[in-house]
Each structure stands twice: as C-alpha cells, then as structure tokens.
Amino acid sequence: MLENLTAQPEDAILAMMDAFRADPRADKIDLGVGIYRDAAGTTPVMAAVKQAEQALLDQQATKAYTSLGGDPAFTRAIADLVLADSIDPALVTGVGTVGGTGAVRQGLDLARLANKGATVHIPDPSWPNHRAIVQAVGLGCKTYRYFDAETGGLDHDGLIADLAAISAGDIVLLHGCCHNPTGADPDPAQWDQIIDTIKASGATVMIDLAYLGFGDGLDQDAQATRKIVQQIPEVIIAVSCSKNFGLYRDRAGAVLVTAPTAEAAQTIYGNLATLNRLAYSFPADHGAKVTEMILNDATLRGTWATELSDMRVRINTLRAELATALRDATGSDRFAFLGSQRGMFSRLGATPEQLRILREDHGIYIIGDGRMNIAGLSSKDIPRLAQAIATVCA
Structure with a gap:
C-alpha cells in the first residue's frame, strides 16, 4: 500500500x-x-518560565489527564490575556491545542464542520502553512490583496476591495498583529475600515495571533482583535505561546471562539473537544500549565x-x-x-x-x-x- x-x-x-x-x-x-x-x-x-517550571515541579501531584479541552484555567487565562474585558466571558469558549499550528488546524476543522462549502480567504502573502492547512481540511482557499511590494506597506485599497467581494458564510483569515511574512500591519483607522467591510459582508473572521506582544505591546497588539470581537459575532482566534513565552518545543497554544450566545458557545466547545479527541485526545499540559501559572501570578x-x-x-x-x-x-x-x-x-x-x-x-x-x-x-x-x-x- x-x-x-x-x-x-x-x-x-x-x-x-x-x-x-x-x-x-x-x-x-x-x-x-x-x-x-x-x-x-x-x-x-525566559526567567519567568524557569520560575514557573520550578514551582510546577515542586507542586504538581499528578500527571493524570486534564480534559479533552485541556485545563480550563489555561484557556481562561489566554482569553483574558487576548480579549481582556472587550466581550462577555460567557460568549467565549476555547480549548488547548498543540501549539499555534494546532490552533489554526482545529479552528479550520471547526469551520469545516459548520460549513463544508466555505472558502477561506488568506492575505497575499501569508504564512505558507495557512494555505496548506486550509487545503488539508478540505476547504476552498483564495487570496486577497494585502502587501504593496513597492512601498513595503499595506495595499489598503486593494485589500478593502477584495474583502468587500467576499460572500457571507466564507472565512477571512487575518493576522492579528506582526504580519508574517511582511511585518506590515494596518494602522487603527485601517483596521476600523477592515472590520466594517467584513461585517458588511457577513463573513466569519479567523485571527492568527502568533506574535502577541512583539509589535507595540501586549494591549496594543491585541487591540484589533478586541475591536473585531466587539463588532463581529463569530470569531475564531488561534493563539500561540511559542514566541511570546519562548515555549517553542513545548507546543502550548489555544483556539478561542466567540459566539453570539452562551448556548452557542457551549455547542462550539463540544465540537472543539471532539476535534481534539479525534486528533490527539488530550492536549499537552506542561507548557500550557506554565503559561497559566505565569498569567495568574502577579509576580511571574x-x-x-x-x-x-x-x-x-x-x-x-x-x-x-x-x-x-x-x-x-x-x-x-x-x-x-x-x-x-x-x-x-x-x-x-x-x-x-x-x-x-x-x-x-x-x-x-x-x-x-x-x-x-x-x-x-x-x-x-x-x-x-x-x-x-x-x-x-x-
């Protein structure tokens, strides 16, 4: 064979x-x-990681499974880091994943379960694995204009024109900050126009947030994502802890999803947990636990x-x-x-x-x-x- x-x-x-x-x-x-x-x-x-790992070594009493969604304390901590008070926590759900790549995969698999005929629109250019994962899960993939090679900046007019032509039921993939591979990010006014355009289209947003804190600061880098969840009712957010916590090989990540109602959030969680079960059952806990300990301890x-x-x-x-x-x-x-x-x-x-x-x-x-x-x-x-x-x- x-x-x-x-x-x-x-x-x-x-x-x-x-x-x-x-x-x-x-x-x-x-x-x-x-x-x-x-x-x-x-x-x-990172020093904070070493300190958290030592505390975990001293305190951890078991290596038993957590849950299919991973430790809820981890996903709550990540949701608080990314979204702060921008949305009612009852409208946010999520699961732990195998790094940011796992978060992208689980988020796109969730979209496939919801709409097998959806097309995912990714920026041109984008991280090459975006297209590869979209195709692997069986969704359509198209690009929208993003980068102006002549200026090294955003092709904002082309971007808006392409986003305006996207159909309801499709998915627009956005880089939340620190665009990979160009480093060219929209300014706040441009983000506002991007959000208004997507909102008018009826498309669902997926945000890849792999470099939170590497641009202008944690809150500044999360600002676009927070604006999006306030104005668009369904948003999928893939979060990586590889870069900003230095946990490259520990593969800590999460996929967060915002929903229009608390009941819908519960249904989404059940689907994400099932996707985890089918992929790897329980997500790895060490890096996730270290991240959660850091975020929930003021000194760390x-x-x-x-x-x-x-x-x-x-x-x-x-x-x-x-x-x-x-x-x-x-x-x-x-x-x-x-x-x-x-x-x-x-x-x-x-x-x-x-x-x-x-x-x-x-x-x-x-x-x-x-x-x-x-x-x-x-x-x-x-x-x-x-x-x-x-x-x-x-």
Missing part, C-alpha cells in the same frame, strides 16, 4: 535550516527560521511582561539599525520600511537569484520568498548584512 505514496514537496524553511547547519562558514547569518535569538545568538528560556506575570518588552524593544532596535545601515550603504531610503514594520519578519523584495547569491557568496540565509527573520539578527552582523544586500540587490 505505501508504495502508492508520492514524495511531498520539501519544506523551504526546514531545508534552509539543514543547509545552514551544514555551512562551515563562521560568519554565516541565519535569517530563515522564525525564532527569537538574543544578542549571543541563543534562544533562551510582571517578570514575563518585562522580558517580553525587552525582546520587543530589541527587535525594533534591530529594525531601526538595519534600516539606517541600508540607507548608508545604498544612499537611498529604499529600505526605510524595515524601520516602521513590526514583529519578527520583513520581506526583502529580492529575486530568487539574488537570494541565491546572498546565500552562496555571503553566507546569508533568507528563505525563497525574501522573508527575513529580524529577530535572528545581532547588531554586529548588521553592517555586513547591509553591505551584502546593497551589493547584491542594488
């Missing part, structure tokens, strides 16, 4: 990780894989919020430094957009041939669509990186 399988396309990011590891050059720069690195080039365990939460703020400031500082270095190297403001974008990623706008030269001649690894992980930089690498980009992409 297994002889009938065909080879799957290679994952570009994973392939680049392998190529980077095999590269013997000491001055190589990895801007591919989407993880945060500190000035020493490591991805540290303060420590975590400070650490996250330091990470955000460092990323934004790297952005400004790179934009300045590129201005000096090119004698133009061609790359000024890097300084105003937010989150871990930006899109360089280089051709495949230019990216090949950067990789082979300069040891600079950027994935094929030009996405750069700004959070993978160190300040010492910026002058060489800027000079290489100026030389190859001029």
Whole structure:
C-alpha cells in the first residue's frame, strides 16, 4: 500500500535550516527560521518560565489527564490575556491545542464542520502553512490583496476591495498583529475600515495571533482583535505561546471562539473537544500549565511582561539599525520600511537569484520568498548584512 505514496514537496524553511547547519562558514547569518535569538545568538528560556517550571515541579501531584479541552484555567487565562474585558466571558469558549499550528488546524476543522462549502480567504502573502492547512481540511482557499511590494506597506485599497467581494458564510483569515511574512500591519483607522467591510459582508473572521506582544505591546497588539470581537459575532482566534513565552518545543497554544450566545458557545466547545479527541485526545499540559501559572501570578506575570518588552524593544532596535545601515550603504531610503514594520519578519523584495547569491557568496540565509527573520539578527552582523544586500540587490 505505501508504495502508492508520492514524495511531498520539501519544506523551504526546514531545508534552509539543514543547509545552514551544514555551512562551515563562521560568519554565516541565519535569517530563515522564525525564532527569537538574543544578542549571543541563543534562544533562551525566559526567567519567568524557569520560575514557573520550578514551582510546577515542586507542586504538581499528578500527571493524570486534564480534559479533552485541556485545563480550563489555561484557556481562561489566554482569553483574558487576548480579549481582556472587550466581550462577555460567557460568549467565549476555547480549548488547548498543540501549539499555534494546532490552533489554526482545529479552528479550520471547526469551520469545516459548520460549513463544508466555505472558502477561506488568506492575505497575499501569508504564512505558507495557512494555505496548506486550509487545503488539508478540505476547504476552498483564495487570496486577497494585502502587501504593496513597492512601498513595503499595506495595499489598503486593494485589500478593502477584495474583502468587500467576499460572500457571507466564507472565512477571512487575518493576522492579528506582526504580519508574517511582511511585518506590515494596518494602522487603527485601517483596521476600523477592515472590520466594517467584513461585517458588511457577513463573513466569519479567523485571527492568527502568533506574535502577541512583539509589535507595540501586549494591549496594543491585541487591540484589533478586541475591536473585531466587539463588532463581529463569530470569531475564531488561534493563539500561540511559542514566541511570546519562548515555549517553542513545548507546543502550548489555544483556539478561542466567540459566539453570539452562551448556548452557542457551549455547542462550539463540544465540537472543539471532539476535534481534539479525534486528533490527539488530550492536549499537552506542561507548557500550557506554565503559561497559566505565569498569567495568574502577579509576580511571574510582571517578570514575563518585562522580558517580553525587552525582546520587543530589541527587535525594533534591530529594525531601526538595519534600516539606517541600508540607507548608508545604498544612499537611498529604499529600505526605510524595515524601520516602521513590526514583529519578527520583513520581506526583502529580492529575486530568487539574488537570494541565491546572498546565500552562496555571503553566507546569508533568507528563505525563497525574501522573508527575513529580524529577530535572528545581532547588531554586529548588521553592517555586513547591509553591505551584502546593497551589493547584491542594488
């Protein structure tokens, strides 16, 4: 039977990780894989996480199953972090998932159960796994205009025009903040117009919130999501704890859903619990419990919020430094957009041939669509990186 399988396309990011590891050059720069690195080039365990893990080790009395939805205290804590007091808690439900990717998968599977004929509209460009998961669950997939490569900003007019043409019953997938792969986010006025347009269409909203706290701050980054749930009655929110808690390998995430009534929320929860049962039964608890402990302890939460703020400031500082270095190297403001974008990623706008030269001649690894992980930089690498980009992409 297994002889009938065909080879799957290679994952570009994973392939680049392998190529980077095999590269013997000491001055190589990895801007591919989407993880945060500190000035020493490591991805540290956050101090708040270590403290919570030690407390958990001391206090935990059992490793018995929680529930199909995971620990309710975790999903409540995540809902409070994301939504605060923007909506009646009785209208919010959710379950723990296997990371943010699991949250996207379970959220889209829920949409499929509700409407097998739905089409999911994703931004162009978007995280490649969005399209792959939409297709894997059997839903239709279309793109809407989002990014203006000439300016490095939002194609707002194109975005609004495309959203206005979406049908009721379809799903619009939005990046809640820190758009991956471009780093270009709508401003508050643009968000208001996006929300009004979707509301008029009758579509359901799905929000991927993988980088909360990496843009302008926790509350600022959640503001668009909070506005959306106040104005649109059905919203699916995929939340990841990988980046902002540094729990990459512990796979802590949650899918939250807002409903028009408390009764509908209960029905939604039952469907999500069933989807968990079919996929992996009980979601992993360690990372989820650590997250919940941090969010529900004032001291740990303060420590975590400070650490996250330091990470955000460092990323934004790297952005400004790179934009300045590129201005000096090119004698133009061609790359000024890097300084105003937010989150871990930006899109360089280089051709495949230019990216090949950067990789082979300069040891600079950027994935094929030009996405750069700004959070993978160190300040010492910026002058060489800027000079290489100026030389190859001029």
